Structure formats: structure tokens, C-alpha cells
Amino acid sequence: MDDRTVTDQATRKRFGAKTALLGAAGCVLLLFPLVAPNAYQVHIINTAGIYILISLGLNIAMGFAGQYNLAMGPLWGVGAYTAALLNTRLGIPLWLNLPASMVAAGLVGGIVGLPSMKVRSHYLAIVTIGLGEVINIVLVNAQGLTGGPDGISRIRMPTLFGFPLDSDKRYYYVILLAVVVGFLFARRILRHRVGRSFRAIRDDYQAAKAMGVNTAYYQILAFVVSAVYAGAAGALYAHLDTYISPDIFDFNSSLFILTMTLVGGMGSLVGSIVGALALPILQEYLRVIKNWQLVGYGVAIMVVVLFVPGGTMELVRRFRSSRLAGRLWARNPASGKVRVGETDVP
């Protein structure tokens, strides 16, 4: 058997394995609410799904385009308040207020991104923290509109053709759909020109300009796209909890989102899913330690930044190229051969 046929077979095998894995994952995802022991666990997963959306947004801006948007929590709030107000004041259902929330958050996100024209990296991070605080202060103080610190309650859960999606188990499917669409959308826009322009700006801002990349446009675009994700997550969150208040969308929430994205893996969309599933679940089961959670985030960020800048996904990559993985893979002669082929060039 020459190398080529081995490679082909291995590719086919890998493709088959991938399809099977995806199918299995799909079944688990679809059946999860039916097999979950109680509604509360579904609620936790629903919340995690919302965090996945926000984390995808942050990853696009920060992981791919290098634009530090630390106003994600407040931007999430813009989406949530837009949806909540449209729903409670005008009776507009989720299906219509969701796009409105995305537009509103996207607009505010574009404004938050304006300082990126003047400042970069950690300076930009600090400015966006400040602008996020401004948004939060508006939510607290514009009492006539936002209800102030009391927030907005009695947000109605949506119905689908008269069928009420009024429980966590039913609402789960709405969030699942949003996460799948959000993930595929991100993958698509990052695959070609837009993604390359983002990465070019992150890698070398000056060289990107010389290559004809309209850096100003793509920087603002990165902020807008991340905010649109936060906005969608906000609308979904408002209808999930049916009650929102400004303290949910403060700087701590931005920090929480940053932590999960870093832990999952900056620059990897799958990393966002991993991080945004892991942290809310951990948070749920670590309620006993209360404020020490913040210490945990701090430690997690430091460990990741210092030792594994690529987060969990980098650990996965390291494992795959390690000797141990090589030995495990080598049990399968076909794919073992492919690994050699892949690595024999320096």
C-alpha cells in the first residue's frame, strides 16, 4: 500500500468518525431536556448557552481581531433591556425584539469601538471598561425608561404558533438554535477575507494597513459583531429569566465572560463553547465559596495568560502533538502513518 492510499483511507476514516461524532453530539443535544433529571439543570445549561453566544462575540473581537472589548457585560445589558422594554411596554414578542436588540447593541458596540481608532491593547481594554460602566450607570439612573435598580420584571416567554415556550425545557430549543446559528455564522464570516483581515490587524496592525486592509473599518466591525452577539444573548436572557436588573450587566459580568473565553481559548470558536459551558456550570456548583469566585477568576486568568495563552484548546493541541497522543494514535496503523506524514516536514 503506498502512502497515498493510506492517506485517503485515513481521511475517509476520519471523516466518518467526524460525522458519527457530530451525529452523536446532535442526539445528545436534542434529547438533553428529556433526559435531564430536573428543570433546574436545564436552566443552568440554558444560561450557559447564552454565555456561549456572548463568548463567541468576545472571541471574534478579541481572539481574532485583537480588539479588547471589555464592555461585553453592559452590551449584553443593552440587548436585554431593548428586548425587555419592547416586550413589556409594547407587547412585542421575542421573535421581533431579538433582531431589534441585536441592532441596538450593535450600534452601541460601534460607539464603544470608536476609541480603538486612537488606543490599542490594554489601553483600549481600560477605555472599554469605562464605556461599559457608562452604559451600566445609564441603566441604573434612567429610571423612567429602565426602571432603575429595580429592573424590569414580568417579561413574557415566547410562544411558537400558539405553543407556549414557557418552561426551561421548551426554551432550551430556542437557545440551542441560536447557539448553532451563532456558531455557524461566526465560522463563516471568519473563514475568508473578513477573518484574514481581522487576524492581520491582530498580528501586525501596521503591516495590515500596508496590505490594503481598511483597519478602521475592520476594527469597528469587530466591535459591532461582538456587540451583536451580546445583544442576541441579552434578548434571549431577558426572556429566559423574565426579570432583569442593571447589576447583572456590570463589570463583573464582563470579567466573567473574559475569563470563560480565555479559559476556553482565545482565537478558537470551539474554545468559546468549552469555556462558556465550563464556567457557568462550575459557578453553579461552587456557590458555597461566594465572593471567592472572583479570586478564582483572577487566578484562572493569570494561569491561562502566563502558561497556556491559547486556553483549553491549546492544551488539546499540545496533547495531540505530544508523544502520549502519538502512542495512542499509533495503535491505529493507518492514522499513525498519517501523523508521520504530517510531521516529517520541519
Add this chain to the structure above:
Amino acid sequence: MFLEIESLTMQFGGIYALKEVSLAVEQGEIHGLIGPNGSGKTTTFNVVSGYYKPTSGSIRFEGAGITGLPAHKITAAGFARTFQNLRLFSSMTVLDNVLVGMGHHAKTGLWREILNPAAVRREESRFVGDAIHLLELFGIAGLADHPATGLSYGEQRRVEIARALATKPKILLLDEPAAGLNEVESDELRGTLKSIRDSGVTILLIEHDMKLVMGVCDVITVLDYGRKIAEGPCESVSGDPVVIEAYLGKEDEP
């Protein structure tokens, strides 16, 4: 006139990096820009390619004023440049580096990516074909899928020039392309520069390697302390006492 720089002045605080420099580049020539360190060569590049807004003076390209335009518009007008220190996109493969350069010819943006993915795929495969072809010309097509920063210095230099050519420029600004190259690579570069010129791209070249400069340039402009001190064909410039003084100092200085 193809590229016309007129009494360009660039002031940083009290220091003149360029003072009243005028320079004309004809289409189809390789125009050398030389001078001792700190004489304003790279500053000239940075002003022309839109990184700095000049304090005064004007730049015209093919008859149109381009003074002070943002860098990506200058690129769109037909300029490409390389950098003195390698500035490849470090997280990308060689191929992706070149594809970034092709990006500004793309008709596809965010919306087409969502609404018409088939058109995007077609465009992408055309770009990949063009990029591979470009890499073949530089003899590095075999490295297309390698991380750009894992290459040898000479290879990275070639990627940088290929990436600049991917923007399909009318004029190429090369900032010390021979820096760090050995004798053989430097000789190869000379051939490369000539074939780029023969393909219809004008070159403005900053270089300290005098053998290379004298070997390829049609015209040379010499800068010293931000002023133009000489201009002309190689022979006349290399014998010019003012130029020799700028490089080596005065002969009878006490």
C-alpha cells in the same frame, strides 16, 4: 510624471526628518534611495505610503494628489511596501499572508459572505490560485501551508515581497530587502527585482548593499540629514564628492 514628491517636509517636534525633499520617479524604473542612517529614507516611505501625514509638501501619483490619504487608500491607488524589519502576520501560514494582500481586490465582504457564499468560494479559489502562482515565482510554493514565522530569514523576505506584490501594485516600495541576506540570496534578489521591474512594476528601493544598488538601479537619489544631496545615474552619484563626504566625512578635516 509617475510619482512626484514635491518639497516634502516632515517635522517631529523640533527635528526635521525630511526637509524640502523633491523626488520624481519615472514609470518602469528602479529608483534607488540611499543615504547614511537617519537620513530620512524610511521616513520618506512612511510619508508616501500614508503612515505619516507630512508637515508640508505634496505627493502626486499618476497626476492625482495622494498627500495624507490613509494607508489602505494609498495601497488601493497602486502602492505596496515592505518593511525594514520583517512584519509577516505571525499567526498565519505563508499562503494566508499572501491572501491578505489580495483582500483589497475582493468584491466580497461581510454581507456577501453571509448572503452569497458560493460567490465567495469562487473568489476564494481564484485568489488561492493566484497566490500559489505568485509563490511559485518566488520558489516558495512548497511552503504555502507553513506558518510564516517558521521560515528562514531569506524565505521570509521572499514571502514579504510576494505578499506586497499580491496587492497588484503599480509601484513597489522596498525597505532594505537585502538586509540579512547572504551573498547568494542577494544575487538572487537582484534577478528578482529586475523581473519585477520587467513585469511592469516600478520600484523605489532603499538599500545599504551598494553592490545591489549599483547593479539594479536606473537612478539613485541620495539623502543626508533629511535633505536631498544628489540624484542621477549610478556612476555620477557614486563619484559625487558630496555623497562621499556624507558617507565617509570630509577629506581634509582638521
